[in-house]
Amino acid sequence: MTETILSVRDLTVAFDTRRGPLTAIDRVSFDIGRGEILGVVGESGAGKSVTGSAVIGLIDRPGRIAGGEIRLRGERIDNLSPEAMRRVRGRRIGMIFQDPLTSLDPLFRVGDQIVETLRTHTNLSAKAARTRAIDLLAEVGIPAPERRIDGYPHEFSGGMRQRVVIALALAAEPELIIADEPTTALDVSVQAQIITLLKRLCREHGTAVMLVTHDMGVIAEAADRVAVMYAGRVAEIGPVASVIAKPHHPYAVGLMGAIPTLSQEADRLSQIPGAMPRLTAIPKGCAFNPRCPKVFARCRVERPEPIPVDASRVACHLYDAAEQAA
Amino acid sequence: MSAYVEVTDLRRRFDVSKPWLNRVIEREPRKFLTAVDRVGFAIEKGETFAIVGESGSGKSTVARMVVGLLPPSAGEVTITGVSMTDPRQAAARRRLRSRIQMIFQDPYASMNPRWRVGKIIAEPIRAFDLIQGEGAIRARVSELLGLVGLHADDAKKYPHEFSGGQRQRVAIARALASQAEFLVGDEPTSALDVSVQAQILNLMRDLQDQLGLTYLFISHNLAVVRHMATRVGVMYLGRLVEVAAARDLFATPRHPYTRMLLDAVPDLAHVGRARVPVSGEIPNPIDPPSGCTFHPRCPLANDRCRAEVPALLDGVACHAVQEGRA
Numbered sequence: 339m340t341e342t343i344l345s346v347r348d349l350t351v352a353f354d355t356r357r358g359p360l361t362a363i364d365r366v367s368f369d370i371g372r373g374e375i376l377g378v379v380g381e382s383g384a385g386k387s388v389t390g391s392a393v394i395g396l397i398d399r400p401g402r403i404a405g406g407e408i409r410l411r412g413e414r415i416d417n418l419s420p421e422a423m424r425r426v427r428g429r430r431i432g433m434i435f436q437d438p439l440t441s442l443d444p445l446f447r448v449g450d451q452i453v454e455t456l457r458t459h460t461n462l463s464a465k466a467a468r469t470r471a472i473d474l475l476a477e478v479g480i481p482a483p484e485r486r487i488d489g490y491p492h493e494f495s496g497g498m499r500q501r502v503v504i505a506l507a508l509a510a511e512p513e514l515i516i517a518d519e520p521t522t523a524l525d526v527s528v529q530a531q532i533i534t535l536l537k538r539l540c541r542e543h544g545t546a547v548m549l550v551t552h553d554m555g556v557i558a559e560a561a562d563r564v565a566v567m568y569a570g571r572v573a574e575i576g577p578v579a580s581v582i583a584k585p586h587h588p589y590a591v592g593l594m595g596a597i598p599t600l601s602q603e604a605d606r607l608s609q610i611p612g613a614m615p616r617l618t619a620i621p622k623g624c625a626f627n628p629r630c631p632k633v634f635a636r637c638r639v640e641r642p643e644p645i646p647v648d649a650s651r652v653a654c655h656l657y658d659a660a661e662q663a664a
Numbered sequence: 665m666s667a668y669v670e671v672t673d674l675r676r677r678f679d680v681s682k683p684w685l686n687r688v689i690e691r692e693p694r695k696f697l698t699a700v701d702r703v704g705f706a707i708e709k710g711e712t713f714a715i716v717g718e719s720g721s722g723k724s725t726v727a728r729m730v731v732g733l734l735p736p737s738a739g740e741v742t743i744t745g746v747s748m749t750d751p752r753q754a755a756a757r758r759r760l761r762s763r764i765q766m767i768f769q770d771p772y773a774s775m776n777p778r779w780r781v782g783k784i785i786a787e788p789i790r791a792f793d794l795i796q797g798e799g800a801i802r803a804r805v806s807e808l809l810g811l812v813g814l815h816a817d818d819a820k821k822y823p824h825e826f827s828g829g830q831r832q833r834v835a836i837a838r839a840l841a842s843q844a845e846f847l848v849g850d851e852p853t854s855a856l857d858v859s860v861q862a863q864i865l866n867l868m869r870d871l872q873d874q875l876g877l878t879y880l881f882i883s884h885n886l887a888v889v890r891h892m893a894t895r896v897g898v899m900y901l902g903r904l905v906e907v908a909a910a911r912d913l914f915a916t917p918r919h920p921y922t923r924m925l926l927d928a929v930p931d932l933a934h935v936g937r938a939r940v941p942v943s944g945e946i947p948n949p950i951d952p953p954s955g956c957t958f959h960p961r962c963p964l965a966n967d968r969c970r971a972e973v974p975a976l977l978d979g980v981a982c983h984a985v986q987e988g989r990a
Contacts (some may be wrong), residue, residue: 381857494697495945525718530928536672555930579935598891607862613827
């Protein structure tokens with residue numbers, strides 16, 4: 339892999355409640371290289387969005403980072419002061435959220451919002467910033483940017499708004515972009531446009547992207563590598579082609595089989611019995627053990643650590659050399 | 665012998681005018697939004713007819729008119745030969761009512777949170793006075809819970825004690841309680857996680873085989889439609905643009921919009937696919953394009969497409985296809 343931009347090691351996020359801390363993210367580790375798109379996928383409650391929020395330092399009380407470290411280009415950012423973190427956010431880490439309307443201020447022209455971001459994080463003059471904003475809007479595919487720059491967010495369609503948000507995220511040339519369900523609120527035809535745009539821009543700018551989504555189809559098309567999360571832990575992480583075509587972790591296997599596809603007609607979808615456990619009741623040992631078709635005694639007592647299998651890392655006792663020998 | 669459900673020339677207009685005083689002062693005429701325009705299809709007994717389309721295509725409006733939740737502006741829906749609108753057939757319609765049920769997208773919003781699940785499921789039984797005696801009703805509720813894969817003891821619980829997927833099972837049990845034979849599902853699995861979605865889709869297919877149900881299935885998810893449907897209708901801006909057997913539609917889509925849609929869907933089979941995304945977005949339905957509403961985005965559009973609305977002939981509403989240009 340090329341230069342590592344983001345490195346997350348044993349990240350643990352806990353939410354303090356009256357009944358004691360709840361662990362939403364439990365020792366999650368991954369790296370994202372320059373120009374690489376890491377897909378983070380999981381069902382609701384898997385902790386994928388919390389992971390993204392932790393990286394950009396937006397975990398609100400009662401939540402807190404309870405352990406591990408986050409490094410951006412080798413430099414720790416999880417213990418920065420709020421003021422120092424504010425300077426990292428926007429400048430070095432850009433953000434794209436699901437709903438573009440909530441990321442844009444409805445009372446300001448979109449151009450002013452981009453200019454504000456540019457002026458905060460760079461030392462461009464007002465005039466240069468406006469020229470740069472027009473360039474950015476053109477780059478994300480907004481027609482007639484010199485005219486649209488003076489429009490208000492409500493004058494843009496959903497897809498165009500999400501393009502503006504991408505322009506905003508890219509404005510200060512960040513090293514990393516956190517995209518949390520960037521296409522979920524969009525129609526499929528527009529979704530395809532946004533994915534293509536995001537992919538092209540990251541390649542051109544060499545930006546690392548953490549793409550958080552529940553949609554495996556989006557991951558398949560956009561991501562280079564994918565991390566499958568379950569109950570706050572990474573079940574499997576590896577190159578996208580191998581995780582989708584040949585998943586190892588029983589949860590990943592079940593998940594891929596459960597997704598109906600256009601390319602083949604399945605008479606029955608494979609289904610995983612039960613549902614994701616609540617944070618208050620995460621099972622002992624492997625969090626997936628009550629739903630796992632291949633569970634054995636060790637899974638109920640000992641939490642599996644990620645072990646290399648082919649090109650992936652899989653947190654499952656099945657792949658432990660000791661078990662395979664037995 | 666006519667089909668089980670017949671929909672002919674169905675239209676629905678919504679009045680989206682400003683208030684009277686504003687119209688007078690600003691000298692604006694009344695404005696109408698044609699949500700559904702001349703839609704016609706038939707559903708045979710025991711089959712699954714699916715309607716796919718992006719947001720604003722009018723698919724939910726069609727579903728609501730078919731079950732009688734919304735009166736059509738013009739056109740007619742007949743189910744087993746009984747008109748859903750003709751006042752002279754009110755008595756026959758009342759007898760039919762219990763056999764038609766709807767399953768909504770959000771299982772959280774479609775249940776009274778203060779009622780126990782047993783009472784929720786028993787409501788249609790009581791409303792239609794189908795079974796007499798509390799003991800017999802309780803026995804029927806237990807039977808229904810078993811049918812959808814829940815436990816008879818679950819009748820004592822409240823909706824909040826269930827997960828999303830289990831709640832959707834309760835909604836299906838309630839729909840079946842009145843001995844329904846025709847179920848209309850409006851995005852029944854869109855709010856669910858994929859592994860849970862697979863459980864519900866499998867359940868719906870099993871129940872169809874067991875009870876001979878007929879489904880009208882509304883979804884924006886083409887992969888889910890492919891998995892469920894016998895025949896598919898594709899809607900765009902209130903009009904049905906293509907109707908075909910599911911197998912044919914996915915193997916050889918004919919309408920340019922269907923082709924575009926199929927090509928736009930991110931799918932597991934497309935790992936790392938690079939593609940040319942379709943341009944444009946869905947136009948504003950208040951002011952739709954002239955002629956074929958798809959013409960501004962269509963690669964095959966010519967002058968005739970801009971002027972003349974294509975009729976649905978032989979399952980496809982497209983001048984280019986009918987003229988053999990496609």
